[in-house]
Amino acid sequence: MTAFPRRALLAGAAAWPIAARGQPADRPVRLVCPWTPGGTIDLYLRGAAQIASRHLERSFVVENRGGASGSVGTAYLRNQRPDGGVIGGVTEAVFRIAMVQPVAYDPLADFTYLAGTNALVWGWSVRADSPIRSLADLVGRARAKPEGLSYAAGGTAANPPVGMKVLEHRSGTRLLFVPFAGGAEMINAAMAGTVDLVFDSLGAVAGMVEGGQMRVLAVAAEERFPRWPEVPTAREQGFDVLHALPTGFIAPRGLPPGIAAVYERAFLAMADDPEHAQLLARLNLAPWRRDARGYRAHVEELFRTMPPLLREIGMLPG
DSSP states (O other), rough: OOOOOOHHHHHHHHHHHHHHHHHHTTEEEEESOOOOOTTTHHHHHHHHHHHHHHTTTTTTEEEEEEGGGGGHHHHHHHOOSSSSSSSEEEEEEHHHHHSSSSSOOOOOSSEEEEEEEEEEEEEEETTTTTTTSHHHHHHHHHHHSSSSEEEEEEEEBBBOOOHHHHHHHTTOOOEEEEEEEEEHHHHHHHHHSSEEEEEHHHHHHHHHTTTSSEEEEESSSSSSSSOOOOOOOOOOTTTTOOOOOEEEEEEEOOOOOOEEEEEHHHHHHTTTTTHHHHHHHHHTTEEEOHHHHHHHHHHHHHHHHHHHHHTTTTSSSO
C-alpha cells in the first residue's frame, strides 16, 4: 500500500507543532468517537483508523465519548487544542441536533473540516418473529393504536430521528420513541421485546439480520441496498422517507492549514483505498467522498435546507 506523496508529509510535518507540545512525533493521534463502543460509527472509525494510519504514517487511538446524539463528544472535541493531536469522526447527527436544541458548540464556527468518507443508510428492523411484516403493516398498526408501538433509535426527546418523524408526519401515525446511546443497546432491547422495532443504520443490525434473529422491513434510501436486494425501500412501499447521515472527520477550530491539508490528503487517500471499500461493504455503509471544502459546503447547505423540513414535521416552530 502506498501512502500519499512524501513531500506532502514533509510539508505538513514542518507545520506540525510537536516540539512546542513536548510530544514525540510518533505519539498516536486521539480520534474522538462521540458514540458508545460497538455501534456502526465506532466500528467504522476503528477500521478506518488502521487504514488511515498507513497514509498518514501516524497511528490513531479511538476514544469513545458518547451521549446526546453525539453532542457530548463533539463538545469535548471543540475544547481541545487545535494542534493536530486530537480530531473527531462524526456523523451529520451532531450538526442536526444543533438546529433543535442547545449544544455547547457551533457546527459552522467551531471546527475545521478535514474530509467526508461515507454515509450511513437507515432502515426499519424488527425481531425475526415479529408479527410486523412490512413498513405498510407497521403504519397500519400504528394508525390503529397511537403510541401503541415503540421504537429504539439514537437521539433525545428533543431531537428524535428525523426519518421517523417524517414517516409519522406523512403517514398520520405516532409511535413511542425510546432513545438509546448506541446500536448494541437498541438491538438488545428489540431482542428482549422491550421495544417493537429499531430505526438505525443498516450496519448496526447487519449481524443480527445475517444470523436470522432480525428482519429489515424497509430501507430509507433511494435504491435497495445491495446486500439485501429483496428488501424494498420506503418509497416502494408508498412512504416518501429518506434518511442518511454523511460521516467525516473534523478538528477543533484553528488547526494550522498545513496540518489540516495533511489530514485531508490522508483521509482522501484512505477513502480511495480498496481496503476502505471492503470496510464500507462489511458495515453496510455507502461511499460519500468529500474534500475539506466540499464537506464544509455540505454542512453549510444542510443549515439552509434542513430547517424547512424540521418545521414541516413539527421539530421547529413555524
